[in-house]
Amino acid sequence: xxxxxxxxxxxxxxxxxxxxxxxxxxxxxxxxxxxxxxxxxxxxxxxxxxxxxxxxxxxxxxxxxxxxxxxxxxxxxxxxxxxxxxxxxxxxxxxxxxxxxxxxxxxxxxxxxxxxxxxxxxxxxxxxxxxxxxxxxxxxxxxxxxxxxxxxxxxxxxxxxxxxxxxxxxxxxxxxxxxxxxxxxxxxxxxxxxxxxxxxxxxxxxxxxxxxxxxxxxxxxxxxxxxxxxxxxxxxxxxxxxxxxxxxxxxxxxxxxxxxxxxxxxxxxxxxxxxxxxxxxxxxxxxxxxxxxxxxxxxxxxxxxxxxxxxxxxxxxxxxxxxxxxxxxxxxxxxxxxxxxxxxxxxxxxxxxxxxxxxxxxxxxxxxxxxxxxxxxxxxxxxxxxxxxxxxxxxx
Ligand code: CTP
Numbered sequence: 001x002x003x004x005x006x007x008x009x010x011x012x013x014x015x016x017x018x019x020x021x022x023x024x025x026x027x028x029x030x031x032x033x034x035x036x037x038x039x040x041x042x043x044x045x046x047x048x049x050x051x052x053x054x055x056x057x058x059x060x061x062x063x064x065x066x067x068x069x070x071x072x073x074x075x076x077x078x079x080x081x082x083x084x085x086x087x088x089x090x091x092x093x094x095x096x097x098x099x100x101x102x103x104x105x106x107x108x109x110x111x112x113x114x115x116x117x118x119x120x121x122x123x124x125x126x127x128x129x130x131x132x133x134x135x136x137x138x139x140x141x142x143x144x145x146x147x148x149x150x151x152x153x154x155x156x157x158x159x160x161x162x163x164x165x166x167x168x169x170x171x172x173x174x175x176x177x178x179x180x181x182x183x184x185x186x187x188x189x190x191x192x193x194x195x196x197x198x199x200x201x202x203x204x205x206x207x208x209x210x211x212x213x214x215x216x217x218x219x220x221x222x223x224x225x226x227x228x229x230x231x232x233x234x235x236x237x238x239x240x241x242x243x244x245x246x247x248x249x250x251x252x253x254x255x256x257x258x259x260x261x262x263x264x265x266x267x268x269x270x271x272x273x274x275x276x277x278x279x280x281x282x283x284x285x286x287x288x289x290x291x292x293x294x295x296x297x298x299x300x301x302x303x304x305x306x307x308x309x310x311x312x313x314x315x316x317x318x319x320x321x322x323x324x325x326x327x328x329x330x331x332x333x334x335x336x337x338x339x340x341x342x343x344x345x346x347x348x349x350x351x352x353x354x355x356x357x358x359x360x361x362x363x364x365x366x367x368x369x370x371x372x373x374x375x376x377x378x379x380x381x382x383x384x385x386x387x388x389x390x391x392x393x394x395x396x
Pocket of ligand 1 (some may be wrong): 274302303
């Protein structure tokens with residue numbers, strides 16, 4: 001953290017009493033702190049305490065004539081490497097989510113192009129309120145980083161989530177937010193989940209993919225600093241936070257979404273794409289015709305997204321496919337690698353007795369041009385972290 005500058009916005013919550021300690025810890029770790037105090041924050045900690053510990057003046061008004069001669073609020077965020085809001089009250093979060101700018105803190109947050117980390121702190125019912133849930137989801141979608149809140153006894157006498165994360169945890173989150181990550185500046189496309197191929201407005205052909213492995217891979221790549229375009233079919237596992245999620249239903253929509261997301265440095269095709277779609281489906285719900293004969297569904301082959309991207313004009317430098325097999329896993333997957341033209345294949349045995357499809361663990365073999373590597377059975381998160389690290393070796 002040496003040489004870095006943190007713009008620290010202190011909101012009006014009782015946990016602001018811990019902020020002087022956080023300021024000391026940030027400075028001991030080698031970073032400088034520019035403190036900004038909201039009017040409500042000043043009710044819980046004093047400008048004097050913050051400025052003595054930060055070794056710098058506290059900024060608490062948008063209407064400072066001397067500072068505004070140099071457009072002070074823009075200067076403050078320009079000088080910072082990271083903006084931290086602690087405690088981030090329900091009110092501050094709502095203002096941020098709405099893009100409001102009535103005071104110095106909210107104006108800074110709207111004017112900054114730096115990464116922003118918030119440490120929410122509020123009463124448990126305020127935290128659980130649908131409005132705060134909405135605001136939090138919006139802030140995460142905007143790329144805001146969060147730390148906490150913790151759960152436990154609160155100053156208001158209640159118990160539950162809403163306590164500000166401890167200063168030690170906030171410091172760690174600051175450290176992580178400042179570290180560049182090997183994939184910063186890289187773009188990776190990840191496909192995930194099943195596709196649904198409609199028969200009529202209420203019926204479709206699908207498969208058992210939960211999307212868990214694809215979501216874990218997207219999260220692991222994000223953790224290494226990559227920008228991730230996450231093209232997902234109707235999965236049961238929600239998309240991870242901090243990725244650009246693009247929801248699709250059919251294989252053809254998935255292909256179009258992947259094409260729209262190009263160019264990319266790497267593509268990981270973890271989706272279980274339906275090989276066929278129904279071509280004689282109906283726009284209206286199909287009815288029994290009384291003859292006792294079921295309708296004959298006619299199918300056509302879907303585009304093979306992996307094979308297509310492997311030969312695309314703007315092919316990513318690294319293309320990784322998956323092979324879900326139920327027998328002769330390595331032989332089939334090795335042949336699939338050649339046939340589809342991708343660089344690597346992550347092969348797994350999806351026979352029901354393995355419990356892999358829909359489960360939390362995976363046992364994979366990584367097939368590259370040099371041969372097959374068996375990885376031990378581990379959690380899907382661990383497979384994702386290992387695969388992301390290998391991808392970073394190639395495209396970082
Ligand atoms: N895939 C794809 N588009 C398709 C079908 C599959 O992009 N229309 C991708 C999957 O995302 C996966 C890989 O191809 O990365 C292998 O998928 P799999 O279902 O195992 O292979 P199939 O193409 O169905 O081959 P086979 O019929 O031999 O099992």
